[in-house]
Amino acid sequence: MEDLIDSSIRSAARATETGYSLEISEEIVETCAGVGIRLVASLPDDWIAQTIARFEQDKRFTHVPVNREESAVGLCSGAFLSGTGAVALMGASGLMTLVYAITKINYTYEIPIFILVTQRGSLDDGAKFHVSNGLYFDDVVRSINLPCTVIASRQEIPKIGEAYLHSRKISRPTIAVLPKKLLLGKI
Amino acid sequence: MNYQECLSWIASRWNDELVVTSAGTSSEIWFEETGDTERVFYLEASMSLSSCFAAGLAFGVPDQNVWAFSGDGAFVMNAGMLTVERQMNLPNLKHFMISNRVYGSTSNVPLPGRSDNNYEAIARGFGIERVYSFGSMNELQGRFEEAVMEPGYSFIHLEVEPLDYRGHSPPMDGPEVKFRFGRHVEKLTGKNIFTAPLTKKN
Numbered sequence: 110m111e112d113l114i115d116s117s118i119r120s121a122a123r124a125t126e127t128g129y130s131l132e133i134s135e136e137i138v139e140t141c142a143g144v145g146i147r148l149v150a151s152l153p154d155d156w157i158a159q160t161i162a163r164f165e166q167d168k169r170f171t172h173v174p175v176n177r178e179e180s181a182v183g184l185c186s187g188a189f190l191s192g193t194g195a196v197a198l199m200g201a202s203g204l205m206t207l208v209y210a211i212t213k214i215n216y217t218y219e220i221p222i223f224i225l226v227t228q229r230g231s232l233d234d235g236a237k238f239h240v241s242n243g244l245y246f247d248d249v250v251r252s253i254n255l256p257c258t259v260i261a262s263r264q265e266i267p268k269i270g271e272a273y274l275h276s277r278k279i280s281r282p283t284i285a286v287l288p289k290k291l292l293l294g295k296i
Numbered sequence: 297m298n299y300q301e302c303l304s305w306i307a308s309r310w311n312d313e314l315v316v317t318s319a320g321t322s323s324e325i326w327f328e329e330t331g332d333t334e335r336v337f338y339l340e341a342s343m344s345l346s347s348c349f350a351a352g353l354a355f356g357v358p359d360q361n362v363w364a365f366s367g368d369g370a371f372v373m374n375a376g377m378l379t380v381e382r383q384m385n386l387p388n389l390k391h392f393m394i395s396n397r398v399y400g401s402t403s404n405v406p407l408p409g410r411s412d413n414n415y416e417a418i419a420r421g422f423g424i425e426r427v428y429s430f431g432s433m434n435e436l437q438g439r440f441e442e443a444v445m446e447p448g449y450s451f452i453h454l455e456v457e458p459l460d461y462r463g464h465s466p467p468m469d470g471p472e473v474k475f476r477f478g479r480h481v482e483k484l485t486g487k488n489i490f491t492a493p494l495t496k497k498n
Contacts (some may be wrong), residue, residue: 148355171355173384175348176376183348184355184380187316190337190478191356192487213341214349218470277491280471 113174114166121162127155130294134160136266137225137287142169144270146194146223149173150181154200156227156292161198178203182210185222196273197222201229201242204284205249211282212253221276224284225269228259233289256283262296297433299396299456304329305433306392309440313361313390314353314481318346320401322365322394324463334480338466338473344374347391351381354389357485361388363444368395371415372407378422378451387447396458404458419451426450 111119125131137160141149149164149172151157165172175181181197188195204226215222229236230243250257256279258272269285276283290296299321307329315336317323323338330336337353339346350364371377371393381391397410407413416429428443428450430436436454443452468476478489 148352173380176379177374179345180348180374180377180380183342183345183377184352186345187349187352187354188356189352190474190481190489191353192481192485192489193352193356195352209343210345213343214339214345217341218339218474220474 113172117162117165120158121166124155124159124162128293129156129159130292131159131163133263133266133292133294134163136263137269138163138167138170140266140270141196141273142167144194144273146196146273147171148185148188148193148195149198150175150184150195151198152178152181152200152203154203154227154229156229156289157198157200157225157287159292160225164198178206179210182207182214182222186214186218186220189220189222194273195222197224199224200227201239201246205242205246208249208253211255215282216253219280221280222282223273223276224282226284226286227292228286228288231288250284256281257286258283259286259288260291261288263291263294297431297436297454297456299394299400299459300325300461301433302394302436302454302456305437306440309444310363313363314357314477315363315365316346316350316353317365318342318367318370320367321459321461321463322367323466324461326365327466328463333466333468333476335477337477338468340465341470342370344370344377346370347381348377350391351384351386351389354386355384356487357481358386358388360481360484361390362386364389364391366391366393367400368393368397368413368415369399369401369407371395372409372413375418378419378424381449381451382423385449387449389449390444390452391450392452392454394454394456396456398458400459400461404460415453419453424449424451427453429453429455431455
């Protein structure tokens with residue numbers, strides 16, 4: 110079977126063909142490296158296939174594809190208690206499954222984690238099956254008081270690092286939201 | 297096996313490993329047996345995530361051995377956790393999965409597929425090489441060294457009888473568990489976990 114690196118190269122090539130920006134992914138990865146993130150737990154979304162592949166191929170990180178988003182919360186929370194910087198990378202649908210894990214583990218024990226999540230269901234998302242995210246994502250995030258930073262342009266990518274560090278400061282999870290146009294390199 | 301006797305014996309073999317217990321009975325009995333408040337993360341609010349949590353911990357402290365406890369209630373909820381553990385294959389992580397075929401923390405309500413679930417076969421099916429299944433104290437004691445004390449990730453299925461147990465949670469709120477355990481890891485490893493170090497660095 111093809112190894113993970115070969116698979117990720119193939120996946121990144123496919124993402125490039127569909128227009129997702131290699132440069133933006135590289136900037137996101139650099140920003141994460143710059144704040145000390147070393148462990149990346151991910152579940153895929155087409156929009157971040159390129160970014161997942163960049164993490165996989167970068168030897169500064171250990172990338173762990175996980176079976177479900179809650180496992181990423183468990184993994185990143187444990188990593189925090191080992192002094193290891195971590196990020197969970199996922200689609201918006203994945204975040205919608207995390208109310209239990211975040212409120213139980215991270216709020217009960219005040220354990221910070223950082224999540225990068227796609228802004229599925231936005232006006233430019235052509236996928237009908239993501240309409241639910243457009244309708245409810247913001248309300249779900251607000252309902253559990255999850256600090257949320259939308260990365261509105263390429264110039265704002267450094268805010269990803271700030272959001273990560275903020276989670277450490279406030280001992281709570283934070284999320285940074287990646288719009289489609291950003292990942293396409295259009296804003 | 298008797299649940300309490302099993303955990304009590306494992307606790308008697310405990311040296312300096314970091315321990316992560318899961319929701320309900322394993323946390324309560326481990327605290328009752330050991331009274332430890334430093335080397336154990338009592339992850340009572342976890343529901344199927346204790347071994348993932350332990351894997352994240354073990355990843356970051358490769359020189360420390362980590363024991364994770366989960367139950368079969370958690371296992372049927374998130375059996376796929378083993379694919380992550382297999383992939384990470386952390387030599388310092390041991391996953392004890394305690395099976396009593398009931399949701400022990402909620403009045404022993406029966407588990408789905410209770411009599412048919414073959415946890416050993418599931419673990420092997422995910423490609424885990426070091427899988428141990430113990431249904432008696434003799435079996436556990438006879439192969440504990442090989443299963444637990446030798447390096448290498450292993451998945452250890454402990455088949456116990458449901459327990460009519462009404463224990464108490466360790467008497468600490470979540471943040472206290474975090475700080476006690478985290479400060480212990482800081483002392484062990486010299487790493488900074490919290491943003492404010494407790495001791496001045498030389």
